[in-house]
Every structure is written in structure tokens, then in C-alpha cells.
Amino acid sequence: MLGKLMKYEFKATGRIFLPLFSALLIVSAVTRLLSGLQAQAPHIIGITSAAMLIAAAFVITLILTIQRFYKNFMSSEGYLMFTLPVTTDRLIWSKLLVAAAWNIICLLAVSLSVSIMAMPGNELKALLQSIAEFRLPTADYVFYMIELSAVVLVTMLDGILSLYACMALSMLFNKHRVSISFGIYVGMIILFQILAVIAASIAVHLDFTFPNGLSVFINTHPNGTLHALLLLTLLAVAAVGAVFFAVTRHMLKNRLNLQ
């Protein structure tokens, strides 16, 4: 059922994203070709249009991430979605995974567009060549890459889930839900800042002299330490995401209040 939910979610979003990202890549390619001409004007127009499309890509990705959840789950479309014989968890996952996929595709499309327009020919060639010559580095590097990608991915999921949780919490109110969601989001950011400041000031006063065994371990196993740190970061980020997910789930399951 998750697959079917995601299929419809991709259909609903793809009809906006696909033309947008295609337009971005086409304009970038045309701009690149125009840069070879003597005339300046067409090149400048191309760059300006591409810049506007890049801005649009980011803004539309954010807006659709928010709007798909709000419209499909909290407006009249919710009457259809929440009477389907599927669990609330699957409904949330389908939205989350598809939104994350589009956020990643958006980043890829923008990077590709900038590379097409800005990268000098020889560098582009060098890049392609280095991809072709890519050989698997040491095991440590492979693990770093996996760990870092996981942290980036889970952080992205966190960001999306934080938006979902704020919107879902606004169902406690009957009116002005959009502004209330925004207020909750701002409040949450301020709360996190305060917590970070408190944590930092506590950390300053803590004595970080490790027992001998640990510092010896850190000095002799720099890679092991870094892996441990990355995995701890991953766990912490995932824990925050789990809280956002639980809040969203609780609201949609037990406090659903469709308008």
C-alpha cells in the first residue's frame, strides 16, 4: 500500500516538478551554447532566466512540500485519504519519502544546471574523466561517505518532518491554521536556539579530560573516533526526527480535525 500511495504522490507532484526541472536544464544548456556567441545580450538573458528558475526551484520545492501535506491531509482531501484502508504511518511515510525525493532531485538539478552553465570546458571534461576513473578508495573513506550521506539524508527528513509536525499541531485550533503553523515553527526554532545556547554554556564548564584509556584510544584510532562521532550525530538527528514523526502521527491518528 505504501507503494501505491507513493505512486499517486509522485503523480500529483511530478506534473509540477518535471516541467520545472526540465525547463531549468534546457535553459542552462541553451545559455551555455549562447555563451559561445559574440553577442552579450542573449547570454545575459539566458543567465538571468536560469537564475530565476533556480530560485523558483527552491521556493516551489519548499511550497509543495508544505502544500501537499496541508491540502491532502488537512483540507477536504483528507476525507478521501483518511478513509482509505491504510495505516496513518503509511500515509505519513508516503508524503515524507516523496517530498525527500523531490528535495534531492531539486538539489541535483540545480547543481547540474550551474555546472552546465559555469564550468569551463576543460574542467567539465576533467570531472567526467575523474568519474570514469573512479576507483573505490579505502574502506574508511567508503564508510565516511555512507555515514555523511546518511546524516545529510536524515537531516533532510528531519526538516520535512518538522514542517509536518507544526502543521499537524495546528489542528488543535479551528481557525487561522496556516498562521498558527507558522507561529509554532518560529517558536520551535527559538526553542532550539535557546536549548543550543544552554547546552553550549554547560559544555564549557564541563571537564573533558578523559580517563587515560579513552584519550589513548582517540589518539591511536582517529578514524574510529570520527566514525563513532558521525554515528552518534546520526542517532541524535534520527531521534529528533522520531519525535517529529510521533507528534505528527499522534495528531493525525487521535486528534484529526478536518475542515
Place this chain on the structure above:
Amino acid sequence: MTILRTSNLTKLFGKTLALHGVDLNVEAGRVVGLLGPNGSGKTTLMKLCNGLLTPSAGEIRIADMRPGVATKAIVSYLPEVSWFNDWMKVQDMLDFFSDFYQDFDAAKAADMLKALSIEPSAQIKALSKGTKEKVQLILVMARKAKLYLLDEPIGGVDPAVRDYILSTIIKNYNPEASVIISTHLIADVEPVLDEVIFLKEGEIVLHEDVDTIREEKGMSVDKLFREVFKC
């Protein structure tokens, strides 16, 4: 067999009591009118049965199960609102229902659309309000559900369409299934009802067979309703 049973079902919105201690039994194979003025709790009751709201107290059992994934698979619900995703075509909705509901009869839905000359290729956004309501009803009635919950199915359409909708409901529901129709247009639905429930300020004031009402009270449901809910 009891298809729907509620005991002491209560729903509070803040301090407002929308439903109060509702005890209800609906047997399989019945067409039931859920009647009451605006704000009497009809929609709240339907939303509770569909898991769109959680009871403040009491319990709901559908085919002896609490509202959840399993009951949603056997309940076909027509809400008051239009739940369409407006980017879809009519055909997309047929596919959507086929994908999610095992009891959905796509061929039957296609026949019903054809009878009303609604093109499956039509963009839902472009349909009139009445046509949208018809498509929504067709989708809901083309399921072979155990319980149909229809919230104001004839509220927004003209009398000719009203007759079509009612005959669609009666022709298409499976005889072992039950249909609960909420409405305040009693005279229109009266001919198709087996029993009626009168809901007043969140409480059941009457739950009776239509034949019994006619025989014992010697009046139509419409007349009885006017008497009970006299202002």
C-alpha cells in the same frame, strides 16, 4: 447480524456536546435514515464511524471491529464535502479506487458514468458542482461494501438528479449490506427507508421501523419529523 453498534457514544468539541450517550444497533440489510436538523450530530456520528474523529467516551463497533484499517476496507463513505484532488481526471479516480479498495467494481462505475454521460477523460476541475457530486456518489456506490455511510447525498442537487441518486443507491447496494443516509430532505428519501433514527441535539430521540411508524402512529415519517422537531 449487527453491522454497526455504538454504546454510550459521546463526542465533545471543547465544551460543546455534539453527541451524548448514543446507543445504536443497525442490522445488516437495512436502509436507515439518519434524520435531524442541522447541528444535531449526524455528520459527527458518520465521522466517528469512519475514524475521522475519536470518541470522547463510549465505543463504536463495525462488524464487531473498532474503526481502523479493517473497517475502512468494508465501509463506503460519502462525505458532505467534495474530496477530489482537482488535478485528477475522472479515470484517475477510478484507478485510485481500484488500487485501494478490493471491493471496487470498476466496470460498474464505468457503466454508471456512461449512463450519466460523464466522460472518464474529463478533468475533475472542469466539472460542475452537481457532476462532481454524481461522480463522487458513483465511486462510493460502485464498491461492494458492507456498510454505506452517505452524508447528505442529495443535499446539493436538483430534484431530477435526486431521484437518480436515490435509485442508484437502492439499485446498487448489496442486499447483505446496510445503508445509512443522513439528510433533512425526508420526504425525498422516505420511500426507500426501512427504518429511521431521529437525532436531536446529539441524542437519539427515536429509532423505529418505518412501517411501524405508519401503522402505529398513522403518519408519514415526514409528518412525524415535523411534529418531533417543531420549533
